[in-house]
Amino acid sequence: MTNDRPKKVPGQQQEWxxxxxDLNPQADHGADSWTGRGxxxxxxxxxxxxxxxxGRAIAVAFAKEGADLVIAHLPQEExxxxxxxxLVAAQGRSATLHSTDLxxxxxxxxxxxxxxxHMGGVDILICNAAYQMTHDELLDFPDDQIERTFETNVFGPFWLIKALAPQLEDGGTIIVTTSVQAYAPTDHLLDYAATKAALNNLVVNLAQELGPKGTRVNAVxxxxxxxxxxxxxxAKDKVEGFGSDTPLGRPGQPIEVAAAYVFLASDEASYVSxxxxxxxxxxxxF
Structure with a gap:
């Protein structure tokens, strides 16, 4: 499954x-590579x-595992x-789209x-939406970008977890997307890395508070x-060769990350919080 993963990413840019x-090479979201097991x-x-x-890979993998979904996205991402x-419907599961800026x-x-x-309740909440924009030096970071990054990456998950916490008692699970940047930050992602470190802390704290109510809280x-x-x-020069500095020598594919969410959401992780x-x-x- 992994031997044929693309190792070299050519330089390229897209509009935010x-x-x-428009990705080159195309990303793997599991439509063909993921096998569901219910x-x-x-x-x-x-x-x-x-x-x-x-987020797409999570939706595809979860649908293949039997889940129904409400999927939030920005209006620009319709x-x-x-x-x-x-892709979700192709698996016989429902996907309700909700256009919003969280x-x-x-x-x-x-x-x-x-x-x-739409679903009559919620069993699994995945806070995956994030904003990032890179700059080479501290003085290049606009003030409004710092606000946007924290509002999207930290405040949004906090508010959504707060709103849905009662639904997730007695067996529900919350999974938050953080980043390796929380542990090994790079200067051109200064504000983004800080938000991901904050989310790690939030996850640990919420696991302590919500655990007695029967809710597991984890992060990927x-x-x-x-x-x-x-x-x-x-920047185009930073995209070229993206991921080649990892020990495995290549970038990961979305479905390879989605596998972690499937595990954490499943009964296989019933004692993981x-x-x-x-x-x-x-x-x-670490």
């Missing part, structure tokens, strides 16, 4: 927020940032989101209400994964 269809049969799942990249919904408490409460209305920390976010937010699972190609997560 990027499109899966591990999430009937699980009602919310995925933010589910239009492309890791085309990619519709493709994700088609930078306010109100938007997160609305998403929570939509999910409960991806390394360099080939998604539209890369050519849409990084408060942990951060790295999917980094060998880069350390």
């Amino acid at each position: 927020p990027g499109s899966d269809a 591990r999430l049969e009937g699980k009602r799942t919310v995925v933010t940032g589910g239009d492309s990249g890791i 085309d990619d989101a519709m493709k994700t919904a088609e 930078r306010t408490a109100e938007a997160n409460q609305e998403l929570a209400d939509v999910a409960v209305e 920390a991806p390394g360099p994964i080939w998604t539209p976010l890369i050519p849409a937010t990084m 408060g942990t951060v699972l790295g999917v980094t190609g060998g880069k350390p997560v």
Whole structure:
């Protein structure tokens, strides 16, 4: 399965927020490579940032495992989101799309209400939406970007978890997307890396608070994964050879990350809570 993974990424750029269809090489979201085993049969799942990249792969893998989904995406990502919904529907599962920008408490409460209305409740919450934009030096980082990065990456998950926590008692699970950047930050992702470190802390704290109510809380920390976010937010020279600095010598594919979410959401991880699972190609997560 992994021997034929592309090892060399050519230099390229896209307009933000990027499109899966324009990636070269194309990313693997599991439509053909993932085999479902019924591990999430009937699980009602919310995925933010589910239009492309890791979010799409999560949606596809979860659908193949038997889950129904509400998928949140930005209005600018409508085309990619519709493709994700088609891939879910092809597995005989439902995918309700919700176009929103999750930078306010109100938007997160609305998403929570939509999910409960459409699915009758929520069993799994995956906070995956994120914003990043790279700059070479501290003085280049715009103030409004810092605000946007924290609103999207930290405030949004906090508000959404708060809104859905009552739904997730007695067996529900929360999975938050953090990053290897929380452990080994690079200067051109200064604000993004800081948000991911904050999320690691939030996950550990929430696991302590929500555990007695029967809710497991974990995180997945991806390394360099080939998604539209890369050519849409990084300079062309940084995209070229992306991921080649890992011990495995290549970038990861979205479906390789989605496997960690399937595990953490399933009964196989029934005693796993408060942990951060790295999917980094060998880069350390500690």
